[in-house]
Amino acid sequence: MPQILSLGTPAPDFTLPAGPDKKLSLSQLRGKPVILAFYPADWSPVCGDQMALYNEILPEFKEFGAELLGVSVDGVWCHAAFAKDRHLQFPLLADFEPKGSVARKFGVYREADGITERALFVIDKNGTIAWSYLSPIAVNPGADGILQALEGLPK
Amino acid sequence: MATLKVPVTAKDHVQGDAAAEITLVEYGDYQCPHCGHAYPIVKQVQKHFGKRLRFVFRDFPLTQIHPDAEAAAETAAFAAAHGRYWKMHDAIFENQSKLSTDYLLKLAKSLKLPVSELRDALETQMYAAAVREDFLGGVRSGVNGTPTFFINGLRHDGPFEFPELVAAIELRGKA
Numbered sequence: 005m006p007q008i009l010s011l012g013t014p015a016p017d018f019t020l021p022a023g024p025d026k027k028l029s030l031s032q033l034r035g036k037p038v039i040l041a042f043y044p045a046d047w048s049p050v051c052g053d054q055m056a057l058y059n060e061i062l063p064e065f066k067e068f069g070a071e072l073l074g075v076s077v078d079g080v081w082c083h084a085a086f087a088k089d090r091h092l093q094f095p096l097l098a099d100f101e102p103k104g105s106v107a108r109k110f111g112v113y114r115e116a117d118g119i120t121e122r123a124l125f126v127i128d129k130n131g132t133i134a135w136s137y138l139s140p141i142a143v144n145p146g147a148d149g150i151l152q153a154l155e156g157l158p159k
Numbered sequence: 160m161a162t163l164k165v166p167v168t169a170k171d172h173v174q175g176d177a178a179a180e181i182t183l184v185e186y187g188d189y190q191c192p193h194c195g196h197a198y199p200i201v202k203q204v205q206k207h208f209g210k211r212l213r214f215v216f217r218d219f220p221l222t223q224i225h226p227d228a229e230a231a232a233e234t235a236a237f238a239a240a241h242g243r244y245w246k247m248h249d250a251i252f253e254n255q256s257k258l259s260t261d262y263l264l265k266l267a268k269s270l271k272l273p274v275s276e277l278r279d280a281l282e283t284q285m286y287a288a289a290v291r292e293d294f295l296g297g298v299r300s301g302v303n304g305t306p307t308f309f310i311n312g313l314r315h316d317g318p319f320e321f322p323e324l325v326a327a328i329e330l331r332g333k334a
Contacts, residue, residue, distance in 0.1 A: 056223065
């Protein structure tokens with residue numbers, strides 16, 4: 005079993021599609037805290053949906069100057085439809101080709117299922133992992149851990 | 160395990176006795192179908208435990224997927240200011256499929272609440288801060304969707320059908 009990257013590890017840089025004709029690199033966000041939320045798939049049941057929940061909490065994340073990125077192995081058009089349906093106001097990145105390559109770098113790819121784990125990372129403004137959490141795949145981890153980690157970052 | 164970070168206070172909407180041995184807190188969204196499903200179950204649970212249980216409802220509107228949830232929560236807060244919180248709470252859940260601002264105004268009228276005052280309160284978002292305070296307290300407590308229940312301060316992670324909820328309460332009530 006690969007290990008989820010933990011506190012103190014430099015976050016591996018990556019570039020992923022953030023839309024049909026848009027790419028985003030982690031290093032572009034250097035200087036700000038980044039919340040990286042890996043989740044198994046778009047279109048999970050509505051009211052317990054993790055991305056919909058984070059969408060509501062965006063103003064609080066912004067108070068820490070933090071950027072939120074969702075990551076799954078779904079393709080850009082799937083992400084676009086999902087984001088539109090749920091009115092998501094943060095980027096969803098497509099870890100689609102080569103499939104799961106970024107999830108693998110962070111130690112959160114489920115080889116047997118071909119999807120990413122449900123895992124959270126808070127990366128500090130210097131690109132170092134300040135907090136990580138691997139959730140049971142069926143359990144939406146909520147946002148309390150993320151907010152605590154953001155509060156713990158040096159100013 | 161996730162625990163309730165915001166204690167129940169006089170600011171809360173509470174049904175039942177402060178001395179009750181069981182406190183059931185629900186974080187809910189008036190437009191969420193799962194909360195609508197839980198609504199009669201909570202009533203049954205309250206009946207089942209009687210004076211042993213007090214029930215607290217806090218707002219957790221997911222406004223981006225439920226466009227009328229915020230106005231509904233603010234309307235309930237408005238009703239609370241006029242001493243009619245639970246009447247409005249019940250009326251909203253019992254008419255969940257019809258929710259709209261116009262319909263909320265109609266409900267207010269049927270409960271003999273001042274409709275034009277409610278319209279102003281919604282327009283000026285008079286109760287938005289109170290609703291957001293509930294929401295953020297929920298986030299801090301690990302609310303991860305709606306409904307989320309806390310039994311004596313501990314998050315209930317299982318199903319919330321009547322038998323499961325009763326069993327979970329029995330277990331925690333004794334603890």
